Amino acid sequence: xxxxxxxKRVVDYNVKIxxxxxxxxxxxxxxxxxxxxxxxxALEEAVRMKEKGVASEIVAVSIGTQQAKExxxxxxxxxxxxxxxxxxxxxxxxxxxxxxxxxxxxxIVAEEKPDLVIAGKQAIDNxxxxxxxxxxxxxxxxxxxxxSAIEISGGSATVTREIDGGLQILxxxxxxxxxTDLRLNEPRYISLPSIMKAKKKPLEEKTxxxxxxxxxxxxxxxxxxxxxxxxAGMRVGSVDELIDKLKNEAGVLS
Amino acid sequence: MTVLLLAEISQGHxxxxxxxxxxxxxxxxxxxxxxIATDQGGADAAAQAAKLRGVRKVLLCEAPCLAHGxxxxxxxxxxxxxxGYSHIVAAAATxxxxxxxxxxxxxxxxxxxxxxAIKDGETFERPVYAGNAVQQVxxxxxxxxxxxxxxxxxxxxxxxxxxxxxVSAPADPNLSTWVEDRxxxxxxxxxxxAKRVVSGGRGLGSKENFDAIVRLADKIGxxxxxxxxxxxxxxxxxxxxxxxxxxxxxxxxxxxxxISGAIQHLAGMKDSKIIVAINKDEDxxxxxxADYALVGDLFAIVPELSKKL
Ligand SMILES: Cc1cc2nc3c(=O)[nH]c(=O)nc-3n(C[C@H](O)[C@H](O)[C@H](O)COP(=O)(O)OP(=O)(O)OC[C@H]3O[C@@H](n4cnc5c(N)ncnc54)[C@H](O)[C@@H]3O)c2cc1C
Ligand SMILES: Cc1cc2nc3c(=O)[nH]c(=O)nc-3n(C[C@H](O)[C@H](O)[C@H](O)COP(=O)(O)OP(=O)(O)OC[C@H]3O[C@@H](n4cnc5c(N)ncnc54)[C@H](O)[C@@H]3O)c2cc1C
Numbered sequence: 001x002x003x004x005x006x007x008k009r010v011v012d013y014n015v016k017i018x019x020x021x022x023x024x025x026x027x028x029x030x031x032x033x034x035x036x037x038x039x040x041x042a043l044e045e046a047v048r049m050k051e052k053g054v055a056s057e058i059v060a061v062s063i064g065t066q067q068a069k070e071x072x073x074x075x076x077x078x079x080x081x082x083x084x085x086x087x088x089x090x091x092x093x094x095x096x097x098x099x100x101x102x103x104x105x106x107x108i109v110a111e112e113k114p115d116l117v118i119a120g121k122q123a124i125d126n127x128x129x130x131x132x133x134x135x136x137x138x139x140x141x142x143x144x145x146x147x148s149a150i151e152i153s154g155g156s157a158t159v160t161r162e163i164d165g166g167l168q169i170l171x172x173x174x175x176x177x178x179x180t181d182l183r184l185n186e187p188r189y190i191s192l193p194s195i196m197k198a199k200k201k202p203l204e205e206k207t208x209x210x211x212x213x214x215x216x217x218x219x220x221x222x223x224x225x226x227x228x229x230x231x232a233g234m235r236v237g238s239v240d241e242l243i244d245k246l247k248n249e250a251g252v253l254s
Numbered sequence: 255m256t257v258l259l260l261a262e263i264s265q266g267h268x269x270x271x272x273x274x275x276x277x278x279x280x281x282x283x284x285x286x287x288x289x290i291a292t293d294q295g296g297a298d299a300a301a302q303a304a305k306l307r308g309v310r311k312v313l314l315c316e317a318p319c320l321a322h323g324x325x326x327x328x329x330x331x332x333x334x335x336x337x338g339y340s341h342i343v344a345a346a347a348t349x350x351x352x353x354x355x356x357x358x359x360x361x362x363x364x365x366x367x368x369x370x371a372i373k374d375g376e377t378f379e380r381p382v383y384a385g386n387a388v389q390q391v392x393x394x395x396x397x398x399x400x401x402x403x404x405x406x407x408x409x410x411x412x413x414x415x416x417x418x419x420x421v422s423a424p425a426d427p428n429l430s431t432w433v434e435d436r437x438x439x440x441x442x443x444x445x446x447x448a449k450r451v452v453s454g455g456r457g458l459g460s461k462e463n464f465d466a467i468v469r470l471a472d473k474i475g476x477x478x479x480x481x482x483x484x485x486x487x488x489x490x491x492x493x494x495x496x497x498x499x500x501x502x503x504x505x506x507x508x509x510x511x512x513i514s515g516a517i518q519h520l521a522g523m524k525d526s527k528i529i530v531a532i533n534k535d536e537d538x539x540x541x542x543x544a545d546y547a548l549v550g551d552l553f554a555i556v557p558e559l560s561k562k563l
Contacts, residue, residue, distance in 0.1 A: 098364070134358060134359035142429030235547050237548075
């Protein structure tokens with residue numbers, strides 16, 4: 001079974017981002033970038049499938065600038081066999097929407113013919129939570145989003161999904177798209193030897209012209225602002241004081 | 255402009271609060287039709303939706319393949335009735351987030367997730383980077399498809415009496431089959447609409463200790479929330495997670511116990527009216543957003559609080 005794992009380069013989750021005061025966007029130069037955490041989980045799951053003998057090949061793909069090669073090298077070190085960079089823009093500020101990302105991924109799927117795509121449920125920068133579902137829609141494939149457990153057998157995947165109210169288990173015929181939630185697994189640390197090995201693994205580059213996808217965005221970002229800030233309130237010294245404040249000052253308890 | 259609102263159905267029932275909030279978010283855009291997709295017993299859900307003020311009509315589709323809200327058949331249904339609408343919308347809960355991006359791809363439109371404000375028919379606000387920035391976006395798609403963050407809108411009141419119209423079901427795409435739901439039915443208020451929320455974090459130390467949070471919540475009629483750490487460690491079930499990648503809440507009172515206040519957690523609760531933090535660490539970031547902070551040992555404070563309330 002062949003697996004395709006889309007990985008996105010995002011601002012590291014530990015970085016407290018700064019919004020440009022002129023409303024033009026978020027400051028992304030000179031900040032630490034990492035692989036989207038949900039994509040790390042997706043890769044880890046793929047690697048475990050390969051270790052169990054369920055999968056035979058893992059292809060990682062990223063759509064972005066040349067810098068996304070770093071993310072792909074990480075993917076190779078984590079256990080992907082090959083990587084594909086779709087060099088979509090030289091301008092790190094250009095917007096590539098999930099619909100375009102999904103269309104590009106659909107072209108890659110047509111070439112690579114994977115049996116399963118495992119994507120993250122959401123990228124922690126744009127928080128769209130859309131790409132996997134859109135890809136499944138474009139391909140006419142089944143989808144299982146927000147996965148916390150995946151079991152492959154007999155041409156289908158049984159997936160436990162984290163939904164409102166609890167869990168849902170469904171069976172989706174392969175090929176399919178699965179998106180990962182936080183509880184699916186805990187990604188391993190990358191070892192030094194695997195980083196060395198990753199340098200020798202193939203990383204192929206494609207251009208948009210190769211794929212023929214129109215990236216014209218449907219959304220125009222008018223401006224990006226800081227949200228309302230909360231200021232710290234007061235310290236209370238005891239449970240009695242807290243109860244008094246909540247009842248008589250804030251009026252949220254009676 | 256006419257809006258199609260995909261109603262959220264859970265265990266065969268209308269999730270009225272989410273539908274009512276999504277409805278009030280979009281009523282200024284024009285007339286709103288509510289679409290209900292289910293396998294059977296849809297008449298009750300339809301009657302419930304018909305009562306919400308601002309609904310023009312309810313479209314009801316009942317078919318075996320629509321049971322359990324599987325994305326493929328529901329998305330196919332939405333596509334089949336999309337003609338003539340200017341906007342397609344759903345609440346940004348797991349139901350809508352699973353289905354609407356697929357609908358958007360089928361209709362070649364870009365989905366806009368988690369809308370927190372609607373400026374006009376094509377201009378929307380949504381948070382990015384865990385709520386640390388707010389984007390205003392203009393959509394050029396002829397048909398706009400988006401999910402709305404329920405915590406940002408009040409529910410539309412009852413008092414309507416919209417007609418119910420039956421629509422025919424799409425062919426079953428047969429791509430996935432439902433196996434089982436493991437849903438915990440609770441008497442407690444629902445997390446995203448509760449007026450009060452008490453949340454616990456890693457500081458609780460064990461599943462048994464987490465019961466103290468549940469007791470405090472029950473004492474004041476609150477919903478129970480948790481940090482990711484508490485969920486990962488098994489102290490609390492997954493759907494209690496509050497945060498960037500969990501639930502977004504904005505209650506009148508949010509009590510954070512043994513939670514440090516990582517940006518991912520703050521993203522889910524910083525729009526609460528009053529925030530109380532109980533933490534032993536003077537420097538915990540949660541204290542910087544709390545209206546009332548009580549620094550001390552939660553194992554002494556929480557039982558005392560439960561007793562005195
Ligand atoms: C170079 C570049 C610059 C950009 N600049 C901006 C900008 O300034 N402002 C702005 O608003 N947007 C920008 N974008 C677009 C944006 O960051 C996202 O790529 C796009 O909107 C997807 O949304 P999301 O990340 O929220 O997707 P989600 O739907 O949340 O992502 C879910 C999953 O889809 C997969 N995925 C998503 N994107 C990619 C990708 N590029 N490559 C591989 N897999 C992917 C991953 O598995 C991910 O976990 C830029 C994109 C690129 C590539
Ligand atoms: C991709 C991604 C997505 C994420 N999404 C979310 C999300 O949606 N929601 C979320 O919550 N997190 C999320 N996180 C995790 C987040 O970064 C933090 O790790 C998490 O919120 C920490 O949980 P915590 O505050 O319970 O634990 P900690 O940070 O360990 O804090 C525990 C707190 O308890 C206090 N404490 C300990 N003992 C006591 C005591 N006896 N009395 C009083 N106080 C005590 C400590 O002082 C400390 O402040 C995400 C992370 C990533 C990478």
